[in-house]
Amino acid sequence: MIVEVIVDVSAYPIDRPFDYSVPEHLESLVERGSRVHVPFGNRKVQGFITNIKEHTDFDISKLKEIQSIIDVEPVVTEELLQLSKWLTNKTLCYEIDALQVMLPAALRASYKKNIKLIDPSELDENFLALFGKKESISYDVIEKAGYLRQMKKYLMQGFVQLETVIKQNAKAKTIAKYRVVANKEFIHEQLSNLSKSAIKQKELMEWLLIQQQTSFTMEELKETANANSSTIKVLIEKNILEKDKEEVYREISSLEYDDKDKRFQLTDEQALALKKINHAQNNAESTTFLVHGITGSGKTEIYLNAIENSILKGKQAIMLVPEISLTPQMTRRFKLRFGDQVAVMHSGLSVGEKYDEWRKIWRGEVKVVVGARSAIFAPFKDLGLIILDEEHESTYKQEDTPRYHARDVAIWRSEYHNCPVILGSATPSLESYARAAKGVYTLLTLKMRAKEQALPTVNVVDMRTELKNGNRSMFSIDLADAVREKLDKKEQIVLFLNKRGFSSFVLCRDCGTVVECKQCDISLTYHRAGEQLKCHYCGHEEPVPTKCPECTSEHIRFFGTGTQKVEEEIARLFPLARVLRMDVDTTRTKGSHERILKQFGDGEADILLGTQMIAKGLDFPNITLVGVLNADTTLHLADFRAAEKTFQLMTQVSGRAGRHDKEGKVYIQTYTPEHYAIELSKDQLFEPFYHKEMQVRKQYEYPPFYYLTLVQVTHENVLIASEYARLATDWLRANLSEQTMVVGPTACAISKIQNRYRYQCLIKYKKEPLLIEKLQQLIKIYRTEWMKKGIILSVDLDPSTIL
Ligand code: ADP
Ligand code: ZN
Ligand code: ZN
Numbered sequence: 110m111i112v113e114v115i116v117d118v119s120a121y122p123i124d125r126p127f128d129y130s131v132p133e134h135l136e137s138l139v140e141r142g143s144r145v146h147v148p149f150g151n152r153k154v155q156g157f158i159t160n161i162k163e164h165t166d167f168d169i170s171k172l173k174e175i176q177s178i179i180d181v182e183p184v185v186t187e188e189l190l191q192l193s194k195w196l197t198n199k200t201l202c203y204e205i206d207a208l209q210v211m212l213p214a215a216l217r218a219s220y221k222k223n224i225k226l227i228d229p230s231e232l233d234e235n236f237l238a239l240f241g242k243k244e245s246i247s248y249d250v251i252e253k254a255g256y257l258r259q260m261k262k263y264l265m266q267g268f269v270q271l272e273t274v275i276k277q278n279a280k281a282k283t284i285a286k287y288r289v290v291a292n293k294e295f296i297h298e299q300l301s302n303l304s305k306s307a308i309k310q311k312e313l314m315e316w317l318l319i320q321q322q323t324s325f326t327m328e329e330l331k332e333t334a335n336a337n338s339s340t341i342k343v344l345i346e347k348n349i350l351e352k353d354k355e356e357v358y359r360e361i362s363s364l365e366y367d368d369k370d371k372r373f374q375l376t377d378e379q380a381l382a383l384k385k386i387n388h389a390q391n392n393a394e395s396t397t398f399l400v401h402g403i404t405g406s407g408k409t410e411i412y413l414n415a416i417e418n419s420i421l422k423g424k425q426a427i428m429l430v431p432e433i434s435l436t437p438q439m440t441r442r443f444k445l446r447f448g449d450q451v452a453v454m455h456s457g458l459s460v461g462e463k464y465d466e467w468r469k470i471w472r473g474e475v476k477v478v479v480g481a482r483s484a485i486f487a488p489f490k491d492l493g494l495i496i497l498d499e500e501h502e503s504t505y506k507q508e509d510t511p512r513y514h515a516r517d518v519a520i521w522r523s524e525y526h527n528c529p530v531i532l533g534s535a536t537p538s539l540e541s542y543a544r545a546a547k548g549v550y551t552l553l554t555l556k557m558r559a560k561e562q563a564l565p566t567v568n569v570v571d572m573r574t575e576l577k578n579g580n581r582s583m584f585s586i587d588l589a590d591a592v593r594e595k596l597d598k599k600e601q602i603v604l605f606l607n608k609r610g611f612s613s614f615v616l617c618r619d620c621g622t623v624v625e626c627k628q629c630d631i632s633l634t635y636h637r638a639g640e641q642l643k644c645h646y647c648g649h650e651e652p653v654p655t656k657c658p659e660c661t662s663e664h665i666r667f668f669g670t671g672t673q674k675v676e677e678e679i680a681r682l683f684p685l686a687r688v689l690r691m692d693v694d695t696t697r698t699k700g701s702h703e704r705i706l707k708q709f710g711d712g713e714a715d716i717l718l719g720t721q722m723i724a725k726g727l728d729f730p731n732i733t734l735v736g737v738l739n740a741d742t743t744l745h746l747a748d749f750r751a752a753e754k755t756f757q758l759m760t761q762v763s764g765r766a767g768r769h770d771k772e773g774k775v776y777i778q779t780y781t782p783e784h785y786a787i788e789l790s791k792d793q794l795f796e797p798f799y800h801k802e803m804q805v806r807k808q809y810e811y812p813p814f815y816y817l818t819l820v821q822v823t824h825e826n827v828l829i830a831s832e833y834a835r836l837a838t839d840w841l842r843a844n845l846s847e848q849t850m851v852v853g854p855t856a857c858a859i860s861k862i863q864n865r866y867r868y869q870c871l872i873k874y875k876k877e878p879l880l881i882e883k884l885q886q887l888i889k890i891y892r893t894e895w896m897k898k899g900i901i902l903s904v905d906l907d908p909s910t911i912l
Pocket of ligand 2 (some may be wrong): 617619620621622657658659660661662
């Protein structure tokens, strides 16, 4: 028997399966999707079995043998094996990376397997002897004794069971249980033999006789049956009870809430959307729906209903949210509706907790997973529905290898399972909306808020005028007044500081001008060294102006503010307000997002001040004022999606106000109030925004009219980095079709990260049949020759940002 194994040696030039022979004693154990240890060079490495066959093209006498089997049951399903092949091609990663990304971190750590006795009476004597007095022994003992085949048979018959113990404190958690091992007659017999004084024993035996279940915790026996430790001990001695260890799932700690599941009579728009989705589900159609519904239009309610339909049909559903630890309210709604049928997966869980949730999915014990990006790989075997809420969010794209987009994986899986996908958003990505316009996706529109509340009134405040009137504070007069008014009324306020990790543009505070590249319509990036402004799309450079090119004002400079500075300003202007701050500094510890949000929801603060994190999911009745302190930051990102991101963010932030009975007000402060992304977000005018932005994209040849591929080259030495970026760019230019534009090489907007200099080349194309093949060739050159020199080259076929 021969197996094909994908070995865990990324950084190896060749990415293909290797053939290994299987020693006879392991033959019955190998399965596609199981991991093995194999010799590779003079090392022992891990690998995945991706195929089993009888013949090999290699000299069979030279073939090496697999050393051991890591998983007694496969960890990757047949479907996911196919998906990993697709992912490898789609993202140009190593196949091993595609396989690893599908597994929970716990399985990537080392772990130990134990075999546990379930029905000793069925086992062969010699096999049983291995256990001695223990009820569970290590897999290694069985392997050494040469009983693997036997074990696999018993495993399938259910006479023994596999337990996995993860090292690194993430093992399956166990608790002590007391199991009734005697039958009823035996207990009756023991009862009749009891002496009159043994009241406690009598009580416990009689109680056990009338119970349905057969295993109890110490607590249950003490509290419900009123037993004590010595009585329990006596019953163990009499062979009525047995002490046992039972695997339990970790309780994911959650804060206490007192809300209940609310069901609504659906609005007409909701009902129509649901009808179409359910129709696709019932007819096993892999339709992709784009649910475009304004904030508060009841999209989540549609998801819940569609999932219910999927569960009714005996199928499972994946519900993706951008970053779930930021949206505890969303998770709550799913738990309230579906209870124990929900698994939750996100970065806020410990390795062990994630492993537990993953196993529930693997074993089919849950029907729904609510999770962030990687939950798209949930090993469900019969998917009925996949949902991506806030589909436009860039967190759905993994920025590390494998550089996949959850939306693409969702569509692949939906075609495999013949089930629909729902993409939901108040501000769909331009790509998705364009696809819906072309009929590739089916558009479902919700124009009304579910409770018929009005959208909040949005006021755009021109910060240039504030400056002219002598107000140098980061609060405009209007916003400051509004804050005071709400504080008086004891209503809540959300203040939003627009901060995207990296933003360094130069802005004129008198007229709002930002210096841009004439060819690319992208803000020039400020480089402190040499006081230069650079375009990292085309490489254009110019010195930082000392006067505004538009109005000749000298108030032109680098732009930026931190949350702490705002907090000080709030303390100065509104000394009595209670403020909660939510940003990277206050949310480092596990569960802190949820805690802060809960405090705010419970009314323990008047003002919630935060960055992008607070834009999502916040749904509290008492929020009636939202202030955006600086809308310009995202608008002038050196990224062709800057306007789109700003529109999305402004719409989302405004959507936080007045979601319930009280009317909401929004203030957006900006130096460029006339920009269409800001103007149109005032009334959530998505369609006009879409059309305007599409024009710009067409004119400057950006997606969705053109595709982009980003090739980045980094090295510790600036000269080597730029030299190899040049080599890569020239090679691509020489090998790709003439119509394809190869732009660069240019320094990246963030020109140095962790002491490595970064250069890039951008490929723009409409149709390029050679792209994948040529990129694979370039990657091969890199892996065989450049890697040795310390170069790192990465390829992103659909970059979500270009920084
Ligand atoms: P979205 O996901 O589009 O922002 P939600 O599903 O969160 O919207 O709904 C917004 C609010 O309206 C929530 O408070 C929700 O409980 C409520 N809601 C949803 N559907 C209905 C309905 N059919 N009737 C009344 N209220 C509803
Ligand atoms: Zn100016
Ligand atoms: Zn340019």
